[in-house]
Amino acid sequence: MSDFARDRRLLDALAELSVEAGRAILDVYEGGSIEARAKDDRSPVTDADERAEAILIAGLDKLMPGVPVIAEEASSRDGVRSDAPPAFLLVDPLDGTREFLAKNGEFTVNIGYVENGEPVLGCVFAPALGALWIGSIALGAKAARAGLREIPSSDAYQPIAARHAADAALCAVASRSHSDPTTEEFLSTLNVASRRSAGSSLKFCLVAEGEADVYPRFGPTMEWDTAAGHAVLAAAGGAVLKPDGSPFGYGKAEDGFRNGPFVAWGARG
Template sequence: MPNLDDKNAIAFEFARICSLAAVKVMEIYDSDFETRGKDDKSPVTDADELAEAIILAELAQSLPGVPVLAEESFASGFRPKTDGIFILVDPVDGTKEFINKNGEFTVNIALIENRAPTAGCVFAPARERIFVGGTSAWAGPLKAGQSVSVTALDAITTRERPATGMTAVMSRSHADERTLSFADAQGVTEKVSAGSSLKFCLVAEGAADVYPRFGPTKEWDTGAGHAVLNAAGGAVLTPEGTPFLYAKETVEYLNGAFVAWGRPG
């Protein structure tokens, strides 16, 4: 059982669980799966539900007693306590990317403490790439089901803002006029589209400088990517520059607008 004070150990435990759950995700991804609609009209597949069941079982063994807020169990009516330490789970972030079979979906797990992410893992199994963040951040190749070792990954950090203009990464499915206007106002000279939490990870590894998001997201969509970006030297802030916080129970964990910065300010 990892010590909750050892954020890197927690992040690598999340990575182990993400890799394990991704075996089932990829099995379904490579099949003729069916898509269903949830009560909120968002799409769901067997991959979301079966991967979440694996993740929840593993977390119950490795971090017993820590509440878990997971997308599919929340949709089924489960409401854990989130007024202290808790875990966020999105078993398939980027379900539209999963359905479209473009590979840009991820398995996400994050630890939240004092309303901020302190450890997380983002695994893109179809891309065979994993991102891990605790007090430091790493990324590297990984196939679903493989064991995760720090020695097989590279340390990643955000980059200095280039003098010639920033690169912004934006949602493949949800870029809107406000997002585009914000990017233009910041002097962005290049725009890159990506799906799921990979947008945070592109900023974390220095491939982009900023990820603005004004459309709606839920906390399980952002927690793991936020943790990786923090560990790599970045920050996620509101558009006004205040901390972007979690445990928003009264609004059913709906996020407001945020900007993920490689190098704040």
């Protein structure tokens, strides 16, 4: 099977699976008060995180049997694996739990597929917004808006592309919940004409759609936070790099799959 045919099949299946997980999240989100518990790292977790992850892991085991799945809640509960396979899946069942608790809609389901340290395919779904982004290096990137619990039809998708922005008129997007002085210092070195804030992996998607030009992140993240959005952005013609411009890779088992700082850029050159 060619990469083109494989990716089309996988992206369609990941879209369906992410919407299924999104329905479980919305059941909790729309059901009244939400109970949050603190994990060992003091980050919050809810029933929605755990229900969505169970759906995703079961679905991925059927879709891509034998491909290891590194998922946030399982890693928190059982420990992070000590090795990085050549190919593996990174899953964040509910990225932006703080946004979920604030009920502002800016949370996502993230599924990223990594080969040889590079996120080559990804799916990002925002259940409360009815928005879905998918992309691969072979196929490019596209986005769809549909009902909150609906799988988008094939004609609902539109191709997306990161834009070539003039250095003198950049739009920067930054975290709504995790601002820090180093990020602000970095942004001060750029010719930023406007700024936006967003939660979760939506920031990658804004750059991928050409709604923003740069998203710096110097605070702590995990690989499952970023792989799906990184894949969509790369498929749209953008890039995620270390602040010094070197490649930003995945499979950092020696660091517990923790990310260092990065900058997500729109189309450059």
